[in-house]
Structure formats: C-alpha cells, structure tokens
C-alpha cells in the first residue's frame with residue numbers, strides 16, 4: 467500500500483465528489499493528507515495497492531457497501547461529554563418548564579451523535595431535570611457512520627472521557643469496570659440506555675424517517691461539513707419536526723446565516739420554533 471502522502475489533485479477531487487454526492491460532506495482544499503490517510507486505511511483493509519485502484523473499486527461498488535465504509539473513514543467523529551455546556555443548561559430549563567406545565571411525553575434528537583457522548587449527556591441532563599416526575603421520554607440518536615454507532619451503543623467510556631461530568635453524575639449514571647492494569651472504564655446504566663435508540667440517518671438526504679414533534683434537537687458540529695443547499699434542506703426538515711416552543715442547538719462554530727428559516731434566535735447557536743408550546 468502506497469502512503470498516499472501527496473494524493474494528486476484529480477484523484478483527490480474524485481473522492482471529494484463522492485463524499486459530497488453521497489453524504490453532503492464538503493472536503494476543503496488542504497484536506498488531501500486527511501483523505502489520503504483515510505483512503506489508505508480502506509486500502510489496507512481490502513488489500514488494494516493504490517488509491518486509484520481503490521477509487522475504481524468504490525465507483526464499481528453497485529451495492530453501496532464500500533461507500534458506507536468510505537464515509538465512515540472520512541467523517542471526523544470528534545466529540546466529548548458536556549461539550550458546549552450552555553446547551554445543556556438550556557436543555558435543563560426547557561425540560562423543567564415542560565414538567566412544570568404537566569407535559570407527560572418528551573422527545574429529543576441528537577442528529578449527529580458520533581460515539582454517544584452527546585446523547586448520553588442529554589440523557590443525564592434530562593434525567594436530572596425530570597427527577598421523580600412521571601414522564602415518558604426518549605432520545606433518538608443518529609449518525610451516518612455505522613462504526614461509530616456501534617461504539618455509541620456499547621456505551622462504555624474511558625475514565626478521562628467521562629471526567630467532564632464530575633464525580634456525582636459519574637457515580638449516579640455509570641457502572642465502573644476495573645481496567646486490567648490500565649484505566650477503568652465506565653458503562654452507562656441500563657435505566658438510561660433504554661431511553662435511547664441509535665439509528666443510521668444521512669442528514670444530507672432528507673426527508674428523515676421519523677415522526678415529530680420533537681422538543682429539542684442537537685445538530686452540532688456536523689453542518690460545517692455541508693454546503694448551503696444541504697444545510698438548507700437539513701434546517702428545513704428540523705424546523706418541520708420541532709414542536710412549537712422547541713429548541714434547536716447547533717455548534718458554536720456554526721451559523722444559520724444565509725439559511726431561510728422561521729426560527730427565533732435565542733442566543734448564539736440556540737434557536738426556538740415559534741408558536742405556542744403545547
């Protein structure tokens with residue numbers, strides 16, 4: 467397998483086209499090394515000697531199986547527990563308002579859930595806010611990457627990963643497993659896990675197979691990969707799925723500027739669907 471260190475432009479552009487057409491992922495110029503490394507990973511797995519041969523294989527893959535692996539390899543999955551904490555403060559307030567007003571059913575969506583840190587932080591936040599109230603609540607957690615969804619379903623994290631939550635929440639919501647010599651791992655408790663459903667959804671290909679209305683949507687740090695038309699389609703779908711009074715959280719580096727929508731801006735990266743809450 468060649469190193470793909472300086473993948474040539476024409477080849478690079480072809481991989482970019484596939485990433486865009488199939489997942490709406492816009493790979494910028496300068497990502498040649500990243501794409502080269504991720505393609506090399508697939509080449510090794512398949513024992514294909516050159517990137518060009520791999521491209522041919524990808525293009526001839528009628529069933530679309532390799533495209534899923536390719537998209538897995540190039541989508542960047544960085545995430546963490548309690549990332550961008552203000553969103554979870556907003557979520558706490560939203561859930562408390564709903565419980566106080568007597569709502570018995572709440573639905574949430576983590577739209578690019580990666581390895582699960584985001585939806586499990588949502589679950590912990592919601593459980594804390596609901597307390598002993600009798601509420602039927604669920605989180606749908608989706609991602610395009612089947613591999614990362616497997617990790618999310620496993621719900622097991624290294625100690626340093628769960629540190630941002632603090633000791634009290636860690637004790638309440640995780641089972642500790644002694645690491646053999648190394649770091650301990652922490653497994654999310656079943657009472658919380660049963661609230662989540664993980665599913666593969668491609669955000670670049672609306673409409674999405676799910677019923678609304680949703681009470682809050684986290685769609686964070688994924689729109690950066692999309693261009694305006696793809697973002698527009700995605701935001702339109704989210705807006706349709708939100709209940710009146712429901713909130714949308716996007717990544718701090720992201721913006722809805724240039725997108726047509728009817729959401730009210732509540733703060734940077736926080737939006738609300740207008741209308742009277744049920």
Ligand SMILES: C[S@@+](CC[C@H](N)C(=O)[O-])C[C@H]1O[C@@H](n2cnc3c(N)ncnc32)[C@H](O)[C@@H]1O
Nearest residue numbers: 489541544545578580610611668669670686687
């Ligand atoms: C940087 S992570 C963000 C994770 C989490 N939302 C957060 O903010 O910490 C981006 C995730 O988006 C997923 N992704 C990329 N393109 C996607 C698409 N077209 N549809 C659904 N998910 C996608 C990637 O697989 C990755 O797990």
